[in-house]
Amino acid sequence: MQEKTMILDSKLFNKIYTFLKHPLVTLGLGLSIPLAIGFFNTDKQEPSYYFSTPQLLAESNEFEDKLKILWEEEPVTNVHYVDLTIWNNGAKYIDPTDFIKSAPIVVYNDGEVKILAIQKTNISRSEIKFGSTIEDSLRTSIEIFPLNDETLEQNDGFTYHILYSNSTAGPWKLDARIKGMPEGFKYLDLAFNEKGDSKMTLIILWSTFFFLMLSRIIVLAIAKKTIVFRSKELVFFLVLLVCTTYMTIEYYFNSVHLLWYK
Numbered sequence: 001m002q003e004k005t006m007i008l009d010s011k012l013f014n015k016i017y018t019f020l021k022h023p024l025v026t027l028g029l030g031l032s033i034p035l036a037i038g039f040f041n042t043d044k045q046e047p048s049y050y051f052s053t054p055q056l057l058a059e060s061n062e063f064e065d066k067l068k069i070l071w072e073e074e075p076v077t078n079v080h081y082v083d084l085t086i087w088n089n090g091a092k093y094i095d096p097t098d099f100i101k102s103a104p105i106v107v108y109n110d111g112e113v114k115i116l117a118i119q120k121t122n123i124s125r126s127e128i129k130f131g132s133t134i135e136d137s138l139r140t141s142i143e144i145f146p147l148n149d150e151t152l153e154q155n156d157g158f159t160y161h162i163l164y165s166n167s168t169a170g171p172w173k174l175d176a177r178i179k180g181m182p183e184g185f186k187y188l189d190l191a192f193n194e195k196g197d198s199k200m201t202l203i204i205l206w207s208t209f210f211f212l213m214l215s216r217i218i219v220l221a222i223a224k225k226t227i228v229f230r231s232k233e234l235v236f237f238l239v240l241l242v243c244t245t246y247m248t249i250e251y252y253f254n255s256v257h258l259l260w261y262k
Contacts, residue, residue, distance in 0.1 A: 087157025
């Protein structure tokens with residue numbers, strides 16, 4: 001049984017052009033474009049945060065009789081640090097009045113930790129002012145709050161360096177409420193975006209698509225043969241094109257680009 005093929009010639013392009021001119025197809029495209037824009041729309045507030053991987057600075061458990069680590073003249077063990085980044089990932093600005101005073105940004109750890117110090121290390125604009133305090137006598141949580149009327153525009157934010165000691169550390173968490181945002185802050189993995197994995201994946205996919213497609217066309221054209229694609233090949237190219245296009249649109253609308261983040 002002969003395998004079905006598709007010849008790439010003027011007749012095929014005329015059929016595609018005629019198909020696209022059909023009123024139902026035009027209507028479908030007209031409806032799908034605004035729906036796609038609405039699906040990927042980021043014209044909203046999107047308060048986001050990210051915790052870096054905790055790093056060990058000093059450990060004295062194994063050498064308690066020989067090594068003493070002191071913080072303000074008090075012994076501590078297993079000193080770590082973690083970086084917390086907070087920013088607005090949406091296109092709509094976040095006003096300081098959007099933060100609820102009765103439900104400020106609270107940072108805490110699920111394990112048994114003692115927060116030693118907190119310091120701001122990065123900020124998108126010098127006009128943005130946020131304060132922080134280590135809460136309660138046990139020093140187990142942090143409150144973060146705005147200090148002036150400066151808004152958080154898209155990609156505006158800051159990074160805090162948190163120094164802590166622990167006996168049994170758990171995952172770090174953040175709780176907060178924003179007016180009109182019942183879901184609160186959203187966790188986004190900056191480590192993934194920082195490595196550029198998504199961008200490199202798209203480059204590889206688009207390069208693969210154009211290389212395979214153009215190599216077939218050029219080789220057959222040089223040989224003066226009819227440009228033919230088998231049905232399986234055509235399905236492969238269509239699936240690759242649709243998936244890569246979707247990933248490109250998603251990357252454009254949803255990827256994080258914080259130029260001030262380090």
